[in-house]
Amino acid sequence: MSERQLTRRALLASGLSLCGLAPAVRLEPLPESTLASAAVRLARDAAEVGRRYLAQHRAEADREVLVDLVGERLDPSAGRLPEQIAASIRADFRDGGVVFVDGWLLSHTEARLCALAHLAAREA
Amino acid sequence: MLFDITELEAGADLRAQVCVIGAGAAGITLAHRLSSKGIDVLLLESGGTELEGDVQALHAGEVGGAPYPPLESVRLRYLGGTTNHWMGQSSLLDPLDFRARDWVPDSGWPISWHEYHRYLDEARAICEIPSGPFRYETAFPARAVAPFPGLPGFEPVLLRFSDPPTRFGERYRADLASAPNVRCCLHATCTRLVADPTGQRIVGAELASLSGRRVRATAERYVLAAGAIESSRLLLASRGASGISIGNAHDRVGRFFMEHPSIDVAEVVMGRHDLTSYLRIADFTFGAERFRRDVRLTPEVQERERILNHSVFLSELDSPSRGTLGERVMDVWDRIRWGTWSEDYDRVAGFRCRIRLEHAPRAESRVTLSDTVDALGVPKARLELRFGELEERTISRVAERFAYALGQMGFGRMRFEPGATLERYVERFAWQDHHFGGTRMHESPRHGVVDANGRVHGTVNLYAAGASVFPTSGQANPTMNLVAFTLRLVDHLAELEK
Numbered sequence: 001m002s003e004r005q006l007t008r009r010a011l012l013a014s015g016l017s018l019c020g021l022a023p024a025v026r027l028e029p030l031p032e033s034t035l036a037s038a039a040v041r042l043a044r045d046a047a048e049v050g051r052r053y054l055a056q057h058r059a060e061a062d063r064e065v066l067v068d069l070v071g072e073r074l075d076p077s078a079g080r081l082p083e084q085i086a087a088s089i090r091a092d093f094r095d096g097g098v099v100f101v102d103g104w105l106l107s108h109t110e111a112r113l114c115a116l117a118h119l120a121a122r123e124a
Numbered sequence: 125m126l127f128d129i130t131e132l133e134a135g136a137d138l139r140a141q142v143c144v145i146g147a148g149a150a151g152i153t154l155a156h157r158l159s160s161k162g163i164d165v166l167l168l169e170s171g172g173t174e175l176e177g178d179v180q181a182l183h184a185g186e187v188g189g190a191p192y193p194p195l196e197s198v199r200l201r202y203l204g205g206t207t208n209h210w211m212g213q214s215s216l217l218d219p220l221d222f223r224a225r226d227w228v229p230d231s232g233w234p235i236s237w238h239e240y241h242r243y244l245d246e247a248r249a250i251c252e253i254p255s256g257p258f259r260y261e262t263a264f265p266a267r268a269v270a271p272f273p274g275l276p277g278f279e280p281v282l283l284r285f286s287d288p289p290t291r292f293g294e295r296y297r298a299d300l301a302s303a304p305n306v307r308c309c310l311h312a313t314c315t316r317l318v319a320d321p322t323g324q325r326i327v328g329a330e331l332a333s334l335s336g337r338r339v340r341a342t343a344e345r346y347v348l349a350a351g352a353i354e355s356s357r358l359l360l361a362s363r364g365a366s367g368i369s370i371g372n373a374h375d376r377v378g379r380f381f382m383e384h385p386s387i388d389v390a391e392v393v394m395g396r397h398d399l400t401s402y403l404r405i406a407d408f409t410f411g412a413e414r415f416r417r418d419v420r421l422t423p424e425v426q427e428r429e430r431i432l433n434h435s436v437f438l439s440e441l442d443s444p445s446r447g448t449l450g451e452r453v454m455d456v457w458d459r460i461r462w463g464t465w466s467e468d469y470d471r472v473a474g475f476r477c478r479i480r481l482e483h484a485p486r487a488e489s490r491v492t493l494s495d496t497v498d499a500l501g502v503p504k505a506r507l508e509l510r511f512g513e514l515e516e517r518t519i520s521r522v523a524e525r526f527a528y529a530l531g532q533m534g535f536g537r538m539r540f541e542p543g544a545t546l547e548r549y550v551e552r553f554a555w556q557d558h559h560f561g562g563t564r565m566h567e568s569p570r571h572g573v574v575d576a577n578g579r580v581h582g583t584v585n586l587y588a589a590g591a592s593v594f595p596t597s598g599q600a601n602p603t604m605n606l607v608a609f610t611l612r613l614v615d616h617l618a619e620l621e622k
Binding site: 045046048049052085086089090092093094096098100101102103104105106107110114 | 276448449450452453455456457524527528529531532533534537538539540541542
C-alpha cells in the first residue's frame with residue numbers, strides 16, 4: 001500500500017469521525033456530554049444500515065475493500081467531507097449508482113459508508 | 125319547470141326541441157345553456173331530488189376483469205348526478221392528452237387543446253372554481269408559496285377547487301325550475317331509444333318509473349348525458365330494426381372504458397427542511413382559496429419513457445413505522461448535513477407516495493349488457509376493466525424516477541418494489557369513480573361512437589355528452605373538463621337550431 005493511499009485512508013477515517021461516525025470507526029473517544037447518546041444512535045443507525053447492505057453484498061464485507069470503493073469519490077484533503085459525501089450521494093442517484101437494501105433505494109456511497117460503520121462496530 | 129313523471133298520464137308524449145337524458149354535470153349544463161339560447165329542452169332525471177335506495181339500485185350491475193367496487197356505489201342517480209359526491213378537485217387536461225402518441229395505441233382527440241381551452245372560463249364559472257392560472261409558477265405572488273423544488277424530470281401540477289363542491293342539482297335547481305323553456309322530469313328513467321326503420325333517426329325515448337308510470341319523449345334531437353356506463357348501457361339496450369344496437373354498427377359502443385386508478389406505490393422518508401415543503405404539504409390554502417400541488421414527469425420525459433400521463437403526491441403517515449432503514453439513512457445524513465443533534469427522529473417524516481395514472485384506452489376494457497335485468501326490465505351493465513403493460517411500465521418508471529429524484533436532491537429515500545408485475549399493482553388499485561369512454565369521440569365510426577361534434581355515428585339526431593366521449597382520460601379530474609366539452613356541444617346544437 002502506498003504512502004498516499006495510507007494518508008487517504010487516515011484522512012477518510014478521520015473525516016468520517018468528524019461526520020459523527022466516530023464511535024463506529026473508533027478513532028475518537030465518545031464525548032461525555034448530552035450529545036453522546038445522539039452520536040451513539042447515529043453510529044448505531046449507520047451500522048444497522050451497513051449490516052443489511054453487507055448481508056446482500058458479502059464480497060464487500062472487508063474494511064479495505066470498502067475504503068477503496070468509497071475513497072474513489074471522496075478526497076478528504078480537498079475540503080469538508082460532509083459536503084463531499086452529500087455530493088457523492090447525489091451523483092450516485094443522478095448516475096444510477098444505487099442499490100436496493102430491504103426495498104429502499106440507496107446510493108452506493110451511503111450504503112458503503114454505513115457498511116464501514118457496521119464493520120467498525122463489530123470489531124469494537 | 126320541475127315535475128315528477130307521476131304527474132303525467134300514462135302514455136303521455138313529452139315534446140321538446142332537445143331531449144337531454146341525465147341531469148348530472150353535463151345534462152344540467154346543456155339544459156341551462158340551451159335554454160338561455162331560446163331552445164326548448166326536456167331534461168330527464170332517473171331519480172328525484174334526493175338519494176332514494178330503490179332508484180339507486182338501478183345502477184347495480186356486474187363487474188369483471190380488474191376488481192372494482194359495486195357499480196351502484198360509484199355513481200349517484202338523482203338530480204345533480206355524480207356531482208353529489210364530487211370533491212371539487214379540478215385540473216387541466218394537457219396538450220399531451222390531445223396528441224396521438226405513438227406509444228399509446230388509440231390515443232389522440234379529433235379536436236385540439238386550444239378548442240377545449242376556449243370553453244374553460246365558462247366551465248369554471250359553472251363549476252364555481254375561482255379564476256386564476258393553473259400553472260403553479262404563475263398562480264401566486266413571488267415567494268408567497270413554497271417554490272417547486274426542481275426535482276429532475278418532474279414538473280408541478282396545480283389543482284384548484286370548487287369549494288365547497290358545486291352540487292349541480294342543488295345549485296341549479298332554481299334556475300331549472302324558473303327557466304321558461306326547460307322542463308325537468310324527475311323519476312323518468314329512459315329505458316330505450318327508438319329509431320326509425322333506417323336506424324339513423326331517433327324518433328322517441330321510452331321513459332319509465334319505478335312507480336309503474338310509462339311515458340314517451342319526442343324531440344328533434346337527443347343527447348345522452350347519463351355517464352359513461354349508463355350512456356353505453358342505454359345505447360346497447362336500444363336495438364334498431366336490424367337488431368344492431370344504435371350507434372354500434374362497428375361494435376364500438378361501451379368500449380374504451382377508462383378509470384383513474386391510483387396506487388400507494390411507495391413509502392418515503394424525507395427531511396423536514398424548507399426545500400421539501402412543496403412535497404410534504406400537498407394541500408394548502410392561499411388567501412381564502414384551497415389548492416393542491418402534485419408533480420408529474422414532464423411531457424418530454426413521458427415521451428422518452430413511453431409512459432402514460434400521471435400525477436404523484438405524498439401524504440404524511442399518521443403513525444409511520446419507526447426505525448426503518450430509510451429513516452435511519454435520512455436521519456444520519458440530515459444530522460450530518462444540518463448539524464443537529466437531538467435524541468429523536470423528528471427531523472424526518474414518513475409519507476405514502478401515491479401515483480394516479482391515466483388508464484390507456486383499450487377496446488377490451490368495456491361496458492356490455494348482463495343477462496339479468498333491473499327493476500324496469502333493462503339489462504344491467506357489466507363492466508370489465510382491463511390494464512396492460514403501459515400501466516405497469518408507467519407505475520414502475522414513475523416510482524423509480526421519483527426515488528432517484530428525491531435522492532439526487534437530498535430530500536429523501538423511498539422504499540418500493542422494483543419491477544412489480546401488473547397483477548401486483550392492479551390488486552392494490554384504488555379508484556376515483558372517474559368514468560371515461562364507452563361513447564368515445566373519433567372521426568371514424570370504426571374507431572369511435574361519436575364524431576368531433578358529439579353526434580353518434582350513423583345517426584342524424586343523437587348526441588352524447590360528458591366524459592363518456594373522452595378518447596383518453598389524461599390525469600385530470602373530469603368534472604370541469606367535461607363541462608367545457610359540453611359547452612362546445614351547446615354551441616353546436618344552438619347553431620343547428622338557428
